[in-house]
Amino acid sequence: MYIPESVEINEVVLRDGIQNDKKIVPTDDKVRLVHDLAACGIRRMEISSFVNKKLVPQMADAEELWERIERKKDVIYSALILSEKGLDRAIRCRVPHVSFFVSASETHSIKNSNKTVEEAMKEALRLIGKARDAGMGVRAGVMNTFGCAYDGKVPVSAVLKHVRAFMEREPDEIGLADTTGMANPRQSAELLKLVKDVTGDTPLSVHFHNTRDLGLANVWAAINEGVTIFDSSLGGLGGCPFIPGAKGNIATEDFLHMMHEMDILTGVDLNRFIDVSLGFEKVMGQTFPAFVTHLQKAACGC
Amino acid sequence: MYIPESVEINEVVLRDGIQNDKKIVPTDDKVRLVHDLAACGIRRMEISSFVNKKLVPQMADAEELWERIERKKDVIYSALILSEKGLDRAIRCRVPHVSFFVSASETHSIKNSNKTVEEAMKEALRLIGKARDAGMGVRAGVMNTFGCAYDGKVPVSAVLKHVRAFMEREPDEIGLADTTGMANPRQSAELLKLVKDVTGDTPLSVHFHNTRDLGLANVWAAINEGVTIFDSSLGGLGGCPFIPGAKGNIATEDFLHMMHEMDILTGVDLNRFIDVSLGFEKVMGQTFPAFVTHLQKAACGC
Numbered sequence: 001m002y003i004p005e006s007v008e009i010n011e012v013v014l015r016d017g018i019q020n021d022k023k024i025v026p027t028d029d030k031v032r033l034v035h036d037l038a039a040c041g042i043r044r045m046e047i048s049s050f051v052n053k054k055l056v057p058q059m060a061d062a063e064e065l066w067e068r069i070e071r072k073k074d075v076i077y078s079a080l081i082l083s084e085k086g087l088d089r090a091i092r093c094r095v096p097h098v099s100f101f102v103s104a105s106e107t108h109s110i111k112n113s114n115k116t117v118e119e120a121m122k123e124a125l126r127l128i129g130k131a132r133d134a135g136m137g138v139r140a141g142v143m144n145t146f147g148c149a150y151d152g153k154v155p156v157s158a159v160l161k162h163v164r165a166f167m168e169r170e171p172d173e174i175g176l177a178d179t180t181g182m183a184n185p186r187q188s189a190e191l192l193k194l195v196k197d198v199t200g201d202t203p204l205s206v207h208f209h210n211t212r213d214l215g216l217a218n219v220w221a222a223i224n225e226g227v228t229i230f231d232s233s234l235g236g237l238g239g240c241p242f243i244p245g246a247k248g249n250i251a252t253e254d255f256l257h258m259m260h261e262m263d264i265l266t267g268v269d270l271n272r273f274i275d276v277s278l279g280f281e282k283v284m285g286q287t288f289p290a291f292v293t294h295l296q297k298a299a300c301g302c
Numbered sequence: 303m304y305i306p307e308s309v310e311i312n313e314v315v316l317r318d319g320i321q322n323d324k325k326i327v328p329t330d331d332k333v334r335l336v337h338d339l340a341a342c343g344i345r346r347m348e349i350s351s352f353v354n355k356k357l358v359p360q361m362a363d364a365e366e367l368w369e370r371i372e373r374k375k376d377v378i379y380s381a382l383i384l385s386e387k388g389l390d391r392a393i394r395c396r397v398p399h400v401s402f403f404v405s406a407s408e409t410h411s412i413k414n415s416n417k418t419v420e421e422a423m424k425e426a427l428r429l430i431g432k433a434r435d436a437g438m439g440v441r442a443g444v445m446n447t448f449g450c451a452y453d454g455k456v457p458v459s460a461v462l463k464h465v466r467a468f469m470e471r472e473p474d475e476i477g478l479a480d481t482t483g484m485a486n487p488r489q490s491a492e493l494l495k496l497v498k499d500v501t502g503d504t505p506l507s508v509h510f511h512n513t514r515d516l517g518l519a520n521v522w523a524a525i526n527e528g529v530t531i532f533d534s535s536l537g538g539l540g541g542c543p544f545i546p547g548a549k550g551n552i553a554t555e556d557f558l559h560m561m562h563e564m565d566i567l568t569g570v571d572l573n574r575f576i577d578v579s580l581g582f583e584k585v586m587g588q589t590f591p592a593f594v595t596h597l598q599k600a601a602c603g604c
Contacts, residue, residue, distance in 0.1 A: 185560075186564040186565075211597065212560075212593050213518055216515055216519040217560070247593065254514065261488075262488040262489070291513065292515075
């Protein structure tokens with residue numbers, strides 16, 4: 001059992017969390033949320049992608065958002081990049097850190113990006129070089145690492161092939177995303193052991209979904225394999241728009257609670273974070289799936 | 303990482319799952335559920351307690367239920383015992399297996415049973431002897447093992463003291479219950495190592511709640527410590543009636559899904575179990591908190 005002293009959270013609510021939500025969040029509320037998250041102690045956050053605003057209307061205000069946020073020196077603000085056009089927009093916005101993800105599943109790659117895996121990887125490697133030339137920090141990651149809704153099981157060899165290709169470009173970090181929420185903790189532990197052999201000293205981050213209630217079990221497995229960087233989303237927002245009622249990303253407040261109970265430092269004030277989450281529930285007009293948000297201050301006689 | 307070939311489920315929906323629900327389940331539906339669960343492959347289930355029907359009206363039909371169920375030879379049917387009067391009723395019903403639980407928290411013990419921990423333990427040990435004399439299988443367990451809503455942290459020494467006292471009566475099994483859903487996987491792993499030193503070859507079972515979304519993370523920690531007997535509740539029913547919206551026990555279908563994905567055998571047909579769960583949702587007039595119930599047959603394009 002390996003227990004780190006501290007872990008790092010990459011808060012993704014403003015990108016993965018809300019990207020598919022029908023409620024378009026006013027830019028004012030997004031700016032406020034970015035500032036509130038930093039005030040809670042969040043030191044890294046992905047706040048937009050740069051995509052076609054007709055396809056993802058929630059991200060249409062990316063330029064305005066990047067212009068209006070007050071950038072704190074000790075916070076890493078990041079964006080997800082899906083195309084060269086998106087990268088160019090990010091460069092114009094002086095985005096300091098970007099993520100690139102390539103699917104490990106052929107069917108998903110074609111449906112998601114209209115590129116084969118090989119084409120998508122070639123393009124990603126070229127864009128990673130361009131981003132580095134622009135002075136950006138880079139995370140290179142694998143989508144559908146733990147399974148694909150179309151193809152089912154994803155071969156470990158496909159994941160390792162991606163990681164090896166990325167490593168040649170010397171990214172700041174390798175990311176593994178459980179895009180479909182299909183990971184289980186045995187698989188997470190076994191795969192992470194193999195990936196670590198390839199990544200060596202390059203930091204590894206993981207992005208788990210909680211679609212089948214295995215998000216925090218996978219976190220525990222990853223913690224034990226030495227992973228210390230975790231994507232999570234305020235309220236547990238996000239997830240798959242094609243499954244009614246499906247839960248989304250692991251919830252930042254549940255993750256924080258778990259870490260603090262295990263005496264692992266996060267640098268984040270949980271109670272303050274919960275207040276931010278409750279405030280954002282009002283903006284979104286919904287109750288979020290996170291567990292501890294509504295429990296924390298409740299008295300319980302059980 | 304330790305992975306067992308198989309695990310055993312103790313299905314508790316008919317006791318812990320529904321005991322505090324306002325909807326009183328007709329005995330006909332309870333009988334049908336007992337039979338349906340056995341038909342799915344469930345080989346152990348707790349189907350009632352024997353308590354004051356004014357205090358727990360859901361359990362008022364315990365005698366009729368035990369009379370009406372068809373007992374399969376390869377299924378263990380069990381009841382929770384809270385008093386000598388309850389034990390005498392169980393003996394008259396020819397209940398073959400019983401559980402006794404004593405709280406590790408002084409405040410909870412007094413509020414829950416109107417006895418100090420010492421008084422409750424003395425009584426439990428006497429009743430365990432009586433149950434064994436009546437030829438019953440016995441599980442002796444600790445409540446509030448991982449934390450108390452009143453007293454907060456529960457000392458490990460209090461848990462170990464209970465386990466040692468129980469072991470002198472040679473129960474068939476020792477159980478550890480996370481009554482309040484306060485366990486975390488680090489704590490589960492650390493405590494289980496210590497408890498195993500006391501229990502030796504006597505089987506250990508765990509009963510986790512999912513109040514803070516850590517149920518299956520605790521399961522993964524317990525699996526790795528060699529535990530192979532798990533309480534779970536169809537649909538994730540149960541939990542604390544004093545926290546609005548609090549999730550209950552770990553959901554049997556989510557637990558089954560997790561095990562099967564990790565190639566651990568349960569002997570239970572998950573798809574058939576989900577059909578039973580969906581049928582029981584109609585009886586209860588509610589959607590259960592379990593995650594995979596409504597996902598299993600859904601197509602997902604994420």
